[in-house]
Amino acid sequence: MKKIVFVTGSSGLIGSEVCGFFAAQGYSVHGLDNNQRAVFFGAPGDTRWNQQRLQRELPDFAHHELDVRDRAGLQALVREIRPAVIVHTAAQPSHDRAAAIPFDDFDTNAVGTLNLLEAARQACPEAPFIHMSTNKVYGDAPNRIALAELDSRWDYADPAYAHGIPETFTIDQSKHSLFGASKLAADVLVQEYGRYFNMPTCCLRGGCLTGPNHSGVELHGFLSYLIKCNITGREYSIFGYKGKQVRDNIHSLDVARFMHAFAQAPRAGEVYNLGGGKGNACSILEAFKLAEKFIGRAQVYRYLDQPRAGDHICYYSDLRKMRAHYPAWDITKSLEQTAQEIVEAWQLRTDK
Ligand SMILES: NC(=O)c1ccc[n+]([C@@H]2O[C@H](COP(=O)([O-])OP(=O)(O)OC[C@H]3O[C@@H](n4cnc5c(N)ncnc54)[C@H](O)[C@@H]3O)[C@@H](O)[C@H]2O)c1
Numbered sequence: 001m002k003k004i005v006f007v008t009g010s011s012g013l014i015g016s017e018v019c020g021f022f023a024a025q026g027y028s029v030h031g032l033d034n035n036q037r038a039v040f041f042g043a044p045g046d047t048r049w050n051q052q053r054l055q056r057e058l059p060d061f062a063h064h065e066l067d068v069r070d071r072a073g074l075q076a077l078v079r080e081i082r083p084a085v086i087v088h089t090a091a092q093p094s095h096d097r098a099a100a101i102p103f104d105d106f107d108t109n110a111v112g113t114l115n116l117l118e119a120a121r122q123a124c125p126e127a128p129f130i131h132m133s134t135n136k137v138y139g140d141a142p143n144r145i146a147l148a149e150l151d152s153r154w155d156y157a158d159p160a161y162a163h164g165i166p167e168t169f170t171i172d173q174s175k176h177s178l179f180g181a182s183k184l185a186a187d188v189l190v191q192e193y194g195r196y197f198n199m200p201t202c203c204l205r206g207g208c209l210t211g212p213n214h215s216g217v218e219l220h221g222f223l224s225y226l227i228k229c230n231i232t233g234r235e236y237s238i239f240g241y242k243g244k245q246v247r248d249n250i251h252s253l254d255v256a257r258f259m260h261a262f263a264q265a266p267r268a269g270e271v272y273n274l275g276g277g278k279g280n281a282c283s284i285l286e287a288f289k290l291a292e293k294f295i296g297r298a299q300v301y302r303y304l305d306q307p308r309a310g311d312h313i314c315y316y317s318d319l320r321k322m323r324a325h326y327p328a329w330d331i332t333k334s335l336e337q338t339a340q341e342i343v344e345a346w347q348l349r350t351d352k
Contacts, residue, residue: 002028002060005263006083008068008116009033009090011047013214013221014132016054017252018087018259023058025260030081032064032074033090036108040092040101041217049351050213068112071119078119085263086124088116089132091183094220096308098179109182110189117193117201125199128266130259131190133203134183135273135317138165139174140310147314153244153283154314164248164278164318167205167271175310187271194269202262204255207275207317210338211252212345223249223287226299227342230291235300240307243285248275248316251333251341261326270325275317280335290336294343 005022009015010031019029031054038046054061066073068090078086091109092098098105113131120129142165148157156162171184187203194201208222216224218237229236258274282290288299307313323330333341 002026003084004028004030004081005085005087006030006078006081007032007087007089009088010054010063011035011051012037012089013211013252014209014255015087015089016050016213017211017256018089019054019058019061021253021256021260022085023060027085028060029058030062030064030083032066032068032077034065034067036067037215040094040097041219044217044351045215046351047215050215068115069107071115074115075119075122079123082124083127085128085130086116086120087130087259088113091132092179095136095177095179095310096219098177098182102178105178106182109179110185113186114189117189121193121197121199125197128263129190129193129199129201130262131186131201131203133187133190133205134180135165135205135207135275135312135315136176136180137171137184137187137205138169139171139176139180140312141170141174142315143313149244152285153246154241155246156314163320164316165273166318167273167321177310180310191269191271198268200266200268202267202270202272204258204272204274206255207248207250207273207315209252209255210249210342212341213252214342222247223339224342226284226287227291227295227339228346230295230297230299231343231346233300235302238284238301238303239311240305241313243303244283245311246281246283246314246316248277248281249335249338250274250276250280250331251338254331254333257332258322258326258329261329265326267325272322273317273319274322276331276335277319278316280331281316282335290339291343294340
């Protein structure tokens with residue numbers, strides 16, 4: 001009997017990568033997605049193409065059209081399939097979108113996660129439960145770190161953060177956005193099911209997760225959307241901080257690889273900052289250069305001197321805890337490689 005992995009948000013960037021990766025490791029894959037991304041972001045956020053790709057390419061894949069807010073439906077499904085591993089990536093993922101849809105955001109991110117945790121506790125408490133969290137749980141507190149302004153980016157001036165932001169960083173008393181708050185509620189619940197019920201759970205606090213299978217839109221999917229703008233000649237808007245704001249980018253394959261490593265040797269109630277680290281960090285201005293290098297066209301953009309509320313000026317993850325707990329894991333895809341793959345994927349896609 002093959003082991004079963006249950007992946008929520010299976011048509012999204014991370015979910016779809018996880019489905020493919022675990023399938024290649026011999027798992028039978030059950031995906032849950034209701035294409036809510038198209039409701040959150042309109043047609044450009046539609047993920048049906050990715051669901052259909054999984055159904056076409058993975059021989060042992062079952063799609064479940066279900067909403068994580070459907071508590072009874074989720075309980076029945078988890079009881080029926082009794083997965084060996086659960087990977088939770090379904091979410092309202094946008095910082096900026098949340099303010100317009102506070103109930104949809106919280107019901108999906110916080111309550112949906114509680115629904116899944118409880119379904120797991122009742123049906124398969126021994127299954128590793130891997131939750132995609134976000135660096136927005138730290139709110140805008142990273143902006144209080146002393147910064148140095150370099151030619152094309154901000155960087156930490158405080159040597160305490162030379163390796164990036166560690167998991168011990170404060171999550172309290174800062175501006176999170178409603179998205180950050182709903183994700184933080186979920187993050188704490190996932191930790192609690194680990195500590196209180198001793199379930200093998202972890203929270204992965206993502207930096208910028210990216211890759212060729214993202215349906216990047218202005219409000220979510222920074223590198224994917226920026227590259228799409230260059231390819232289609234659309235104007236990209238920079239919101240404040242001189243375009244020098246820094247994000248650390250991790251390819252979805254390296255995210256899936258870490259999840260698999262955790263599933264093989266799980267721990268209870270763990271938290272990891274999962275991003276590209278300093279090595280895969282870039283500013284928006286530097287990302288323009290990357291896109292221009294692979295596409296051969298100058299980026300069209302406008303500058304608005306108004307940062308997004310709660311946006312990080314400089315954020316990159318300290319990867320040392322991940323590397324210490326899972327020494328066989330490391331970043332395998334450089335920023336250049338990742339950008340090139342995204343360019344190639346957008347060039348082939350018709351939904352630009
Ligand atoms: N992409 C990033 O840069 C990033 C950064 C940090 C954290 N994260 C987190 O990683 C996770 C995955 O992000 P992603 O980039 O793959 O997002 P995504 O939007 O590409 O995928 C999420 C999927 O979940 C589905 N979904 C949303 N609400 C649902 C609901 N109520 N019921 C069922 N399905 C639903 C969507 O249709 C979509 O296919 C999210 O939890 C997100 O908060 C992402």
